[in-house]
Amino acid sequence: MNRPHLLYIAFAFPPSSASSVYRCTAVANGFVDAGWDVTVLTVEAEIWAELTGMDNQLLEAVDPRINVVHVSDGGSEEPGRRDIRRYSRFRIEAPYIWKEVFRRRSRKGFPEDFHALWHRPASQAAQEIHRGKPVDLVMASASPYVSFKVAGELADVPYVLDYRDAWAFNTFTGAEIFSVSSERGQLEHGYLRGALQSWFVNDPIHDEYARRYPEVSAEMRVVPNGFDPQPGHGRPTAGATAEPRFGYLGTLQYTAVPLAEFLAGWDNAFGNEATAPAHAIFKGKLSPTGLVPGNVLEIFNSGRHRGLAYEGPISKRDVASFYQSVDALLLILPPGKYVTGGKTSEYLATGLPIVSIHAADSAAATILREYPLWFEAKDLSEEGIADALKACAAELASPDPQRWAAAWEYGQSFERSATLRPAIAELRTMIEDDSSTGPQTADRNNT
Incomplete structure (x- = not known):
């Protein structure tokens, strides 16, 4: 044949x-x-x-x-x-x-x-x-x-x-x-x-x-x-920053993911004016169709949550440039042990720190467990999520080059x-x- x-x-x-x-x-x-x-x-x-x-x-x-x-x-x-x-x-x-x-x-x-x-x-x-x-x-x-x-x-x-x-x-x-x-x-x-x-x-x-x-x-x-390398895919630089930019990319499915829990944890970690500022940039769709109520859009751009912004959809061919514009990634998944999340392997391939905000029994945890720059929210409480975000911010303030190198190597295995x-x-x-x-x-x- x-x-x-x-x-x-x-x-x-x-x-x-x-x-x-x-x-x-x-x-x-x-x-x-x-x-x-x-x-x-x-x-x-x-x-x-x-x-x-x-x-x-x-x-x-x-x-x-x-x-x-x-x-x-x-x-x-x-x-x-x-x-x-x-x-x-x-x-x-x-x-x-x-x-x-x-x-x-x-x-x-x-x-x-x-x-x-x-x-x-x-x-x-x-x-x-x-x-x-x-x-x-x-x-x-x-x-x-x-x-x-x-x-x-x-x-x-x-x-x-x-x-x-x-x-x-x-x-x-x-x-x-x-x-x-x-x-x-x-x-x-x-x-x-x-x-x-x-x-x-x-x-x-x-x-x-x-x-x-x-x-x-x-x-x-x-x-x-797995991840499909897009134009511009490359190894990140482990540069120290006191004002981290967290990124989320994908379809958020706001009705299914722990969005309220994330917002509470975010405000706990970075909402106080006495703390160093941080940013959370969301790109993609907020539902499979992209249609959402006005009050959902208001969550992101009303200023109620310090540093939070939604910037709309993005072409698959432009994702590498987005990843290069942020310091760490937010993995916010629906509940369920059967959920891996389409973005998980792509996130891993970036070599960037990943903050996990999902149920502990999620299938995503299986492939994240060995990732050197994984910051898991131990539970979906306000404190649990805030602790994960702050731990990631601490790594970004003083990055360990060896951990970053190991994270990059691990991530490439998911092509x-x-x-x-x-x-x-x-x-x-x-x-x-x-x-x-x-x-x-x-x-x-x-x-």
Whole structure:
């Protein structure tokens, strides 16, 4: 097999600014670098202007050898569209009833709200791609989970499921969304049985899925997120400062993270006029869509919290310059032992001090534990957070060059390609073995 052909199903792909696009872009690029022909099946690019926003600069990160096929969303994103000229009288006069009717209609072909409508255009496009250039492997990145259904519809073509999250349970709370014996549980079980492999972003999610579906655990892999070097990525200088600049970069999800706790800790540490001034600069979005109430924006720029400022979204291609403009980083994550946080490995790669403000059992703590410049809030109390911030400020006032050098070296080990290369190589071996024993592939897809 000279250059195998991968069909990669990724609902969100550049220029979307959804957080999932970073993993999806890196995976597609990784297969190309490993000698594959790659076709990405994704939704129409223009739709993201009304949803999460667009980052056109991110298109520069997509390998030009990748063939990107855009198809209609099938109406799945209608509830998120903001152009009121599209709205029916029914939607305007009874928006909640309209949304519930729309939700129920969308679930008729697949048990997923709204996104199930993407199945028809995505499935048709996958078949056309396969007819035009036979596909050797399909990979589906979810959510949405209807992508898994599309992945299994090419006859005799093996597929891989890439779980960026968990379908069966809430990764923030751990609460079960559906049981193994439920309709969705049986559906998910069937997809996992048919898969050549299933990928998970961290050990806690992998372990819970292995517990739920033990007979297919051998096909499960942990392929963690990592950082993707951006223009300007470089080692920081350990220069002493008495007026530190703390930075936060990413989607804050203000309704889920311990924002009030952070603010209380910040004010405790730096709010007193008698203390040396410090700054906390937030860049990115304050919710997945970027839309937030006015009172949330007021938190940052009202002056109530000394040194706190929100400076809006930033292109992925400009993140290195942001990291170079700050002295330390704030890692503020939602609760839950299944949460690693998409920014954790990128933060580590900066070599900067990191202040952790999240639950002690967070999956992020697993990879942060060995980082020499990690300042963990022992708990989410005002004092616990303030102590972590002040300890970091003390390091910045008198930095230890050896610690900084060790932090940089540790962080570089999280480059995403280091974990992708062996995972992709294993898949190449598996499909080449399958191609020599064809009936086994057919049996797997018909399971």
